[in-house]
Amino acid sequence: MGLPSLPGVSSAHSSLRFLEFYTHENYNSVAPSAPPAEAFQPPSLPQAIAVPLAVQAEPQVGLPFYQRKCFISMTLLAIGAVLGAVLSNSLDESGDTLVPVPGLGIEPQTSSPSEDPVAGQSAMESLVPSSSVVPKTKPTSNPNINPVTLPPTTSNIPIYLPTWPPVLTMNTSLKLLAPEGSADDWFGCSTAIYQDTIVVGAEKDDDNGLNSGSAHVFVRSGGKWKHQTKLLAPDGSEDGRFGMGVAIHKDTIVVGAWGEDDNGSSSGSAHAFVRTGADWTHLAADWTYQAKLLAPDGAAMDYFGRSVAINEDTIVVGAERDDDNGEDSGSAHVFVRTEEEWKHQAKLLAPDGATDMFGANVAVNGVSIVVAAHRDDDNGFNSGSAHVFLRSGEEWTHEAKLLARDGAARDYFGGSVAIHENTIVVGANRDDDNGEDSGSAYVFLV
Template sequence: MRWKRVRIGSAVSAIGLVCMATATAPAQECEPSGVALLQPDYEVKYSEFGCSVALWGDMCLVGDPGYPNRHDEKTGAVFLFRRSGTRWVLEDKLRASDGEAGDGFGRSIAVSNDLLIVGASKSDGRWADAGAVYVFRWNGTTWDEEAKLYAFDGHEGQYFSSSLAVDDDVIVVGAPYDDQNGQWSGSAYVFRWDGAQWITDAKLLFPDVLEKDFFGRSVAVADNMIMVGASGNSGAVYVFRYDGHYWYLDQRVPAPDGSWGDEFGHAVAMHGNRAVVGMPEGDGHNRYSGVAYTYEWTGSAWVEDTQLEASDGEEGGLFGHAVAISGDTIIVGAPAIYSSEYAAGAVYIYQNTGSQWSEAYRIEAWERYDEDQFGLAVALSGHTILIGANTEYIRPFGPSAWVFRVADSPILVAQHECPGGGPMTIKWSCTTPGGRVALIYGSNHGELTIPDGNACAGTQLQLGGPRVVVISALLWSDSHGNGSMVGTLPEGACGGYLQLIDVTTCEVSNLTPLK
């Protein structure tokens, strides 16, 4: 493919890749980059948008149990945002088919493969505020409501579905206000798909669970193992395993320091042979600043590994209120921490280097206000992080969810208008600090190898013809590996694609459509 010198941006000139420097350096470790702000399509005081979040493929799911129906009754909804290039677009909203005001539909959500489950913890289906779970299945185009689940022995004020987890054909539902072993002792229910319908597989409880233990405050499931957090009193996490016929208690994990009221088990998450447990009222660097604990599965038991604390933790920050884990990465929400504003919140990222977990980054909303509660809910999938920030105030960044990306290759974002063209801002991150980058346009998606005679020769791009344009190879990143440029997008360029190359490492960015 011949490289053309065509000007498509008013602020830059197009030159050939032959101007590039030789690639010698390794790939960069990158700070998380904020790529999207998700907000509801309405303004209403006391919205709860962002109180629950989940990630599924190229889709972000955000719960809002206060979303109003056409009669202004707060029946709740789950917002579905789909990634389109570097943007996240509201695609749909899920509502309960029989939703009523105050049900709390969307208070909790969980997703696995083609299943999405949504909690309505104050649904009055059989008893007032007993709670229910709605099951949706992806049909390849939309989410179809498949079932509504109840506790077979529910009661008033049980709040069944306060927490949720799903793994393939197994659903786990927390009911921390169940009174079976005393007021608010709690319980958890397991449902299994038998090929035709969802059946109750087990009710999880244990004799030592007592009044106000809040067993079921949090739940997690993976393979044939379930974790249930009981955050009340001294706190504990209960591990259940499936032997092919029954769920049995395999291990009780107590709070490491056994302190009363520390909320150990308020949040749990597991992935593979690793788990993380939040204790948001525990004593870290400061009293009640919050901590989280990591655990490793030895093949026979979960063993405590590392105590995580915020490097700048403060009293009442609620570090550990929300947790998520994926591979070698853990994220921990601290929604009440002071972040230039009171209770603005922050999220901490920890990475495992092979021998230990260590704090890698602290991220916060790029615009902060009092009581934003950034980090109230968190989700992690691969390199994508989704963070809920729920506040009762209406303002530019009120109830919201924020999408961040952690990567070891360049990230490219284009802010533009198509069709029609016009002003365009291009931003990049995660490149060599102070290094050169090249920005390339292709009229089609395709496969293109940089030819010999150019630096980064042999590097493959996802661009195709009939037009491939080197917009500029004389762009420079700042000392943090970030950069931006402003130009004008001609109308004829709409429908094409942009890609960026870190000239030092020859790492290639994501493909960014101009649509």
């Protein structure tokens, strides 16, 4: 005879079993003798509950599962809150701040500007190789603190902190104009300064013919800047582009004229001027290669003079479209002065140059030369690079190749370069960090 069916409960005995609930008296009573099998009648049962085996398999000891899960979550949350408070107090006491590193997922910290905005400019840190651990820094009010110097590598990247430079207005600045300037002169296409003397190029001035070019000298006297003289190439000609590159050190000025044709169309040249008292005289007879500097192996379309730099008795002239390492691979030429005579000392090439326009920009500090190759492709098409050369005696050796660690295609890293003592600055005028072609600059220590 089958067992009585319960509402909503399956009759499959393999999946369910019944759990009887007896009164206290039934539980303590003596069970009656079992009747013969053929006469078995099931006892009258109180309300029964069907319990799945899977539920019975879990011992009902302690809290149910969902209650235990909630208890564990609350415990972990409390522990996290305590640890967070401890760490926060520790950081507040030590004053540690994170150093932002582009490309490593650490963003710049937001802080209030320094009381002295100029002192804030000293906050740029040293470069860090990719394999190095980024150190923590502590804020300081000392503007003369020296950053840690690490050897230059091809993967160096400067560490930067937000700075607040002073805002200059016309009360603290001055606008210089060419006394007889005219349309399309491009006055200001290049500039250079040494102490109280400024040089400004105007490569499309027409005094010696259309786009022959010029350079203007301003001196400061009694707190005012005054136009002192206008420099022209003695043999200037149409499309000479004299003034595209200018440089000055002490009483010597160098002016590049990349469009001149002495060694072929747009082979280029560079001119030197020295100052005696208040007068500037062109060093015509005192320069090797007759009246001006020329590349010994110059050829058409080299653009020798596209960039120039000078320090003491060393001049560097870039020829960005020289073809020694391939079309438009570029080169840079070094000239040195002995007494009043200038001689060609070396020709610098990029070890891996190829259509890189090595020599588009140059800088020199006496023992080091920086040459930009803003169309190098190591980090993508025209991502750019810069090369460092060191002098030992009369020899120049390639020391390092500088790349932007976060460089990308068309950044033009090397769009400008500068060096002072052991600090190098490289511009990337089409970097996109602040928007398309917003630009950036990188600082390296060597």
